Amino acid sequence: xxxxxxxxxxxxxxxxxxxxxxxxxxxxxxxxxxxxxxxxxxxxxxxxxxxxxxxxxxxxxxxxxxxxxxxxxxxxxxxxxxxxxxxxxxxxxxxxxxxxxxxxxxxxxxxxxxxxxxxxxxxxxxxxxxxxxxxxxxxxxxxxxxxxxxxxxxxxxxxxxxxxxxxxxxxxxxxxxxxxxxxxxxxxxxxxxxxxxxxxxxxxxxxxxxxxxxxxxxxxxxxxxxxxxxxxxxxxxxxxxxxxxxxxxxxxxxxxxxxxxxxxxxxxxxxxxxxxxxxxxxxxxxxxxxxxxxxxxxxxxxxxxxxxxxxxxxxxxxxxxxxxxxxxxxxxxxxxxxxxxxxxxxxxxxxxxxxxxxxxx
Amino acid sequence: xxxxxxxxxxxxxxxxxxxxxxxxxxxxxxxxxxxxxxxxxxxxxxxxxxxxxxxxxxxxxxxxxxxxxxxxxxxxxxxxxxxxxxxxxxxxxxxxxxxxxxxxxxxxxxxxxxxxxxxxxxxxxxxxxxxxxxxxxxxxxxxxxxxxxxxxxxxxxxxxxxxxxxxxxxxxxxxxxxxxxxxxxxxxxxxxxxxxxxxxxxxxxxxxxxxxxxxxxxxxxxxxxxxxxxxxxxxxxxxxxxxxxxxxxxxxxxxxxxxxxxxxxxxxxxxxxxxxxxxxxxxxxxxxxxxxxxxxxxxxxxxxxxxxxxxxxxxxxxxxxxxxxxxxxxxxxxxxxxxxxxxxxxxxxxxxxxxxxxxxxxxxxxxxxxxxxxxxxxxxxxxxxxxxxxxxxxxxxxxxxxxxxxxxxxxxxxxxxxxxxxxxxxxxxxxxxxxxxxxxxxxxxxxxxxxxxxxxxxxxxxxxxxxxxxxxxxxxxxxxxxxxxxxxxxxxxxxxxx
Numbered sequence: 030x031x032x033x034x035x036x037x038x039x040x041x042x043x044x045x046x047x048x049x050x051x052x053x054x055x056x057x058x059x060x061x062x063x064x065x066x067x068x069x070x071x072x073x074x075x076x077x078x079x080x081x082x083x084x085x086x087x088x089x090x091x092x093x094x095x096x097x098x099x100x101x102x103x104x105x106x107x108x109x110x111x112x113x114x115x116x117x118x119x120x121x122x123x124x125x126x127x128x129x130x131x132x133x134x135x136x137x138x139x140x141x142x143x144x145x146x147x148x149x150x151x152x153x154x155x156x157x158x159x160x161x162x163x164x165x166x167x168x169x170x171x172x173x174x175x176x177x178x179x180x181x182x183x184x185x186x187x188x189x190x191x192x193x194x195x196x197x198x199x200x201x202x203x204x205x206x207x208x209x210x211x212x213x214x215x216x217x218x219x220x221x222x223x224x225x226x227x228x229x230x231x232x233x234x235x236x237x238x239x240x241x242x243x244x245x246x247x248x249x250x251x252x253x254x255x256x257x258x259x260x261x262x263x264x265x266x267x268x269x270x271x272x273x274x275x276x277x278x279x280x281x282x283x284x285x286x287x288x289x290x291x292x293x294x295x296x297x298x299x300x301x302x303x304x305x306x307x308x309x310x311x312x313x314x315x316x317x318x319x320x321x322x323x324x325x326x327x328x329x330x331x332x333x334x335x336x337x338x339x340x341x342x343x344x345x346x347x348x349x350x351x352x353x354x355x356x357x358x359x360x361x362x363x364x365x366x367x368x369x370x371x372x373x374x375x376x377x378x379x380x381x382x383x384x385x386x387x388x389x390x
Numbered sequence: 391x392x393x394x395x396x397x398x399x400x401x402x403x404x405x406x407x408x409x410x411x412x413x414x415x416x417x418x419x420x421x422x423x424x425x426x427x428x429x430x431x432x433x434x435x436x437x438x439x440x441x442x443x444x445x446x447x448x449x450x451x452x453x454x455x456x457x458x459x460x461x462x463x464x465x466x467x468x469x470x471x472x473x474x475x476x477x478x479x480x481x482x483x484x485x486x487x488x489x490x491x492x493x494x495x496x497x498x499x500x501x502x503x504x505x506x507x508x509x510x511x512x513x514x515x516x517x518x519x520x521x522x523x524x525x526x527x528x529x530x531x532x533x534x535x536x537x538x539x540x541x542x543x544x545x546x547x548x549x550x551x552x553x554x555x556x557x558x559x560x561x562x563x564x565x566x567x568x569x570x571x572x573x574x575x576x577x578x579x580x581x582x583x584x585x586x587x588x589x590x591x592x593x594x595x596x597x598x599x600x601x602x603x604x605x606x607x608x609x610x611x612x613x614x615x616x617x618x619x620x621x622x623x624x625x626x627x628x629x630x631x632x633x634x635x636x637x638x639x640x641x642x643x644x645x646x647x648x649x650x651x652x653x654x655x656x657x658x659x660x661x662x663x664x665x666x667x668x669x670x671x672x673x674x675x676x677x678x679x680x681x682x683x684x685x686x687x688x689x690x691x692x693x694x695x696x697x698x699x700x701x702x703x704x705x706x707x708x709x710x711x712x713x714x715x716x717x718x719x720x721x722x723x724x725x726x727x728x729x730x731x732x733x734x735x736x737x738x739x740x741x742x743x744x745x746x747x748x749x750x751x752x753x754x755x756x757x758x759x760x761x762x763x764x765x766x767x768x769x770x771x772x773x774x775x776x777x778x779x780x781x782x783x784x785x786x787x788x789x790x791x792x793x794x795x796x797x798x799x800x801x802x803x804x805x806x807x808x809x810x811x812x813x814x815x816x817x818x819x820x821x822x823x824x825x826x827x828x829x830x831x832x833x834x835x836x837x838x839x840x841x842x843x844x845x846x847x848x849x850x851x852x853x854x855x856x857x858x859x860x861x862x863x864x865x866x867x868x869x870x871x872x873x874x875x876x877x878x879x880x881x882x883x884x885x886x887x888x
Contacts, residue, residue, distance in 0.1 A: 185597035206647030343587030375844030
């Protein structure tokens with residue numbers, strides 16, 4: 030409809046649908062494989078691997094609509110380059126993983142980088158999906174328009190569902206114009222003060238777009254029109270970072286190639302209420318998103334980490350390492366776990382997709 | 391707002407079910423259970439008054455425990471329950487069920503907590519949308535979604551409908567501005583979805599509940615995200631002598647990398663009606679008027695308005711005016727905000743349609759609509775959220791004239807089908823409710839509707855919550871001849887059809 034191109038993925042979709050129908054008939058589960066960049070997190074997933082890289086291609090893009098539609102197997106690096114040519118971007122700033130990360134993967138794993146802090150997550154920008162459901166049916170939800178309240182929001186339900194609620198074939202996301210300019214300020218600041226200060230700033234109308242804190246340094250990125258940045262920088266103080274150094278810093282967070290992540294040991298991702306005080310846990314911390322996403326390298330027991338995250342209004346995901354038998358995903362409350370199993374059953378009654386992921390199902 | 395009085399009223403009310411009333415009186419104070427006809431009358435419709443129904447009984451719980459007790463009674467006795475906020479909805483989503491309980495959440499109206507540092511507010515569902523922004527104004531914060539009914543509508547209703555407003559393009563819908571929701575399932579189970587954290591463990595049930603039109607759970611607490619109030623706001627008023635050019639200007643603004651805080655369009659008849667009503671000093675010879683709003687820091691606004699003016703002029707605007715001060719900005723908006731009542735003076739009745747289309751089709755769809763309206767002998771006036779492509783055609787008619795509403799309905803259905811045809815949707819922000827239940831069969835096939843029904847069953851297996859709304863039963867679509875049945879088989883044949 031939006032662009033009168035033949036859908037380049039029709040054949041690939043048809044083949045995948047046939048494969049799913051066979052799996053349904055045989056009751057044999059499938060493990061959906063995108064770019065494989067999250068493989069470490071879905072280690073429990075059983076089933077025969079099914080590569081989705083065939084779903085690679087742009088389907089529709091009209092810059093004035095602020096919407097791009099592409100196959101789920103399309104590399105995010107390709108999409109980002111296409112958007113950049115038109116002065117636009119994926120607002121949630123996902124990791125590109127050297128061209129490996131895919132659009133469907135970013136949706137399934139709810140991936141977002143530094144800009145996710147105030148701009149919003151994948152789910153916030155998701156407008157529509159096409160799926161092959163657990164009965165092998167081709168279905169579509171949402172669409173390519175920003176306002177759409179017809180039917181339950183099956184589209185956003187896919188964000189963070191790790192492929193357990195359907196095989197995503199096509200995705201439409203809202204995109205935004207790239208900011209005219211960016212600058213990064215850094216401040217020497219202890220963690221507690223940094224948490225306090227950054228949330229105070231976020232309550233003011235300042236053009237903030239990213240923040241990070243580690244090893245006593247708070248870094249703040251501002252994005253917008255040059256005059257507004259100059260005025261905000263004058264208000265905020267701090268030390269301006271050279272453009273190349275700033276770019277390298279935010280890229281290293283987006284791609285998780287920052288030295289913090291390169292060191293060994295057990296790595297946790299804690300999502301907590303941003304204003305939560307410094308967590309009483311041993312280990313090294315790097316935080317983003319105003320304190321809402323806290324990375325923790327620790328050998329503390331899993332239970333301790335999880336209770337601490339819960340007390341801070343959130344949850345903890347075991348990102349890397351850890352003792353065997355520790356669930357990767359944070360177990361939801363009992364009533365929610367039961368409800369989620371019923372939802373899984375509604376979309377995938379025979380448990381075809383990614384059995385064991387998420388591991389609380 | 392939609393005044394349609396010519397639809398047949400539904401079946402007469404069934405006699406009181408003594409057991410139901412007794413069970414409810416057992417868990418609620420006497421005054422919180424209304425059974426008298428006169429007492430129930432105010433609850434018989436929401437803002438779409440064409441659809442009316444007296445409920446069996448109305449209950450007015452005052453806290454979550456009472457809401458829970460009511461749900462447990464309904465669950466035990468197998469009685470339908472319809473939750474209602476302040477009744478401003480425009481799709482009949484809160485229309486009562488004749489055999490069921492109508493539960494008003496208006497008494498759960500307290501702001502529970504304002505956390506200015508975290509920029510959140512935790513409120514009960516009956517709190518009015520605007521009351522949140524008023525309460526946090528001293529901290530320099532506000533709640534962004536602003537449906538036109540914001541002085542009256544409840545935040546619980548906003549969650550149920552995923553309400554929009556005039557600033558959605560930049561600030562999102564309700565779903566983008568929620569942190570966390572506490573809700574009850576039909577059996578009284580308490581769930582908390584979303585989190586104070588940037589994301590929650592497990593599936594995104596917050597997104598699923600938002601816009602679920604009261605079919606999945608009853609909301610008892612809402613934590614909303616607050617934003618810092620922009621320091622500077624300015625509006626531009628641009629006139630065009632042709633709607634197609636105005637539509638193109640909208641697309642050009644976005645293509646130029648500008649996300650205006652608001653981008654509204656009024657066509658010639660709407661402009662003239664508004665001007666006659668509120669004297670906003672609108673150019674009455676214009677065939678289309680755009681109101682473009684910019685907000686942010688002074689530097690951001692200066693930059694953005696200059697760029698918008700350039701795009702508007704290049705697109706052929708005959709005049710572009712800048713608001714010189716806050717009073718003039720409000721005057722620009724006064725006509726837009728009074729447009730519906732102003733149009734209401736043109737005819738005894740009007741029917742407000744809600745659909746979304748891709749922005750680039752604005753001009754062609756409007757011209758198509760004018761042609762169809764003329765062919766059918768219906769007068770149509772357009773005033774809408776152009777930046778989102780969210781149309782609100784107002785179809786004028788006289789309910790007292792035989793056949794007038796029937797013609798209006800024909801055009802309404804054609805407009806919704808057109809929205810789907812050009813890649814849009816049958817409802818941008820008003821919801822499906824009872825009004826658009828048949829149009830759902832146009833937008834979704836049997837497999838998709840089957841998934842909706844499966845999700846419904848996961849929350850409410852007996853189909854007691856707001857039955858007959860939002861998601862059509864499969865045989866209803868089949869009877870309308872609008873359902874696409876794949877390989878001759880209905881999906882989920884084991885599901886209850888409610």
